[in-house]
Amino acid sequence: MEMILISLCLATLLAFLFLKRLFKRTSTTKLNPPPSPWRLPIIGNFHQLSLYPHRSFRSLSLRYGPVMLLHFGRVPVLVVSSAEVAHDIMKTHDRIFANRPITKAMEKVMKGGRDIVFAPYGEYWRNMKSLCIVHLLSNKMVQSFHKEREEEINIMMEKLEKASSSSSAVNLSQLFITLTSDVMSKVALGRKYSSGEGEFIPSLVWIDWIRRLDGKVEEISTTFDDFLEKVVQEHDVDAEKKGSDFVATLLSIQREKMTPFVFDRSDIKLIILDMFIAGTATTSSQLEWTMTELMRHPECMKKLRDEICSVSTHDSYVNEDDVEKMSYLNAVIKETLRLHPPLPALVPHLLSEDVRVKGYDIAAGTQVMINAWAIQRDHATWGPDAxxxxxxxxxxxxxxxxxxDFKFIPFGSGRRLCPGIRLGLVLVEVTIANLVKRFDWRVQVGPDGVDKPDLAEAAGIEACRKYPLIVFPSSVVFPI
Known part of the structure; x- marks a missing residue:
């Protein structure tokens, strides 16, 4: 009996020592999650967000720090608000942060995330991105469409000249949407689809859907898919014509099996959809904000016009060769991108492995939002006039x-850096140069006496202007 008691005591003592060591080891490896605001059951931190998430993120980060953990319902979301942490996410640990979360809306529109923007990080995405960079988005390819850009800009200029001669108001926002859509139609599809038999997307309502995700997911998905299917069929019928637009190029690559992987008709349509979104909605918004800021700062407008006139000495179209020599124009566009990045919180990332960043433990499956808007307005890096x-x-x-440089990331960074930066920016540059050179601009004086356009943002994933930019253009008379 005594031997049994002694054995039990020894076993208890050994178990106690083992558990003590286990608990000690566990306590020394306790996870350290990022700081989080308090959250409610079920909805998480949704109640702490406004219609302008990038602004809410910055307000919360001032209290909880540049790396904080929110919960959108049950989904953990890491919000990054400093250049230093953004460097760790998109440089140091770029590979494991390179995935994308797929929402139900994107699942429907992007066919499960098989496009370039939302495809999961892996071989398929790498192949698709490589195909686009080599065959669609190279500098040579972008430059080859200079005639298409010139034609559409001149059409817009004619409308502005008519408005100027009659002292009429112009909805510049709508003109920018038409311009970018018509240019992208020619570049991607081979011709314009803004009128006549091309009324498959009346009033381009898909742009509003992209910007605000207004619930018309099924309708927009079906409409755009049907539209692109018709475009591809037209190119198939005219396969003998060696076109240089994106659809013709992709179909040629598919027929001639020029890639080490197989991509089908659906993949072609998704690539074109990506190009349309990047080349239309975000580009028209950037044109809006650039003209808004220039009209709010007449001294900058004058300085830019002086540069344009000194480089482009003829009275006609400011061409793309001229634009390449304009350093102040480049500075104006950079500053607009700093204050008004196309997607204020970029496209979300998805963490594929557990990782430690800045001493915090972050679990796989966490979504990551990088607040470029806040980073690019950080007084610590940009100064008191940020x-x-x-x-x-x-x-x-x-x-x-x-x-x-992670303090300036309007198009992201790392593996998921936007591959089509030049496609949209070259249109912005040459359009702004022509608008500033050929017209003076004013807005109607409001009831409060303000004669400058406002800075109100629309709610949505893209922070475009809340109200259309209504202006009165006046033709500039050049001295003989």
Missing amino acids: EEFKPERHLNSSLDFQGQ
Whole structure:
């Protein structure tokens, strides 16, 4: 009996020592999650967000820090609000943060995420991105469409000249949407589809859907798929014609089996949809904000016009060769992108493995939102005038759009850097140069006496202007 008691005591003592060591080891490896605001059951932190998430994120980050963990329902979402942490996410740990979360809306429209923007990180995505960069988005390919851009800009200029001669108001926002859509139609589809038999997408309502996700997912998905199917069929019928637009190029690659992987008709349509979104909605918004800021800062408008007139000495169209020589124009566009990035919180990332960032443990499956809007307005890096429109800060600066400096990432960085930056920006550059050179601009004086356009943002994933930019153009008379 005594031997049994002694054995039990020894066993208890050994178990106690083992558990003590286990608990000690567990306590020393306790996970350290990022700081989080308090959250409610079921909805998580949704109640702490406004219609402008990028602004809410910044307000919360001022209290909880540049890396914080929110919950959208049960989904953990890491919000990054500093250049230093963004570097860790998109540079140091780029590979494991390179996935994308897929919402139900994107699942429907992008066929499960088989496009370039939302496809999961892996071989399929790498092949698709490589195909687009080599065959559609190379500098040579982008430059080859300069005639299409010139034609559509001149059409817009004619409308503005008519408005000027009759002292009429113009909805510049609508003109920009038409311009970018018509240019992208020619570049991607081979011809314009803004009128006549092309009324498959009346009033381009899909742009509003992309910007605001207004619930018309099924309708927009079906409409655009039917439209693109018709375009592809037209190109199939005219296969003998060697077109240089995106659809013709992709169909040629498919027929001639020029890639090491198989991609079908559906993949072609998704690539074109990506190009339309990147080349139309975000580009028209960027044109809006650039003209808004220039009209709010007449001294910048004058300085830019002086540069344009000194480089482009003829009275006609400002061409793309001229634009390449305009450093202040480049600074104006950079400053607009700093204050008004196309997607304020970029496209979300998805963490594929557990990782430690800045001493915090973050679990696989966490979504990541990088608040470029807040990073690019950070007073610690941009100075006390960070909220002000000041193009001069970019003169004699090596800062570019390529995501190498993480305090300026309007198009993201790392593996998921937007591959079509030049496709949209070249249109912005040449359009702004022509608008500034050939017209003076004013808005109607409001009841409060303000004669400058407002800065109100629309709610949505893309922070475009809330109200259309209604202006009165006046033709500039050049001295003989």
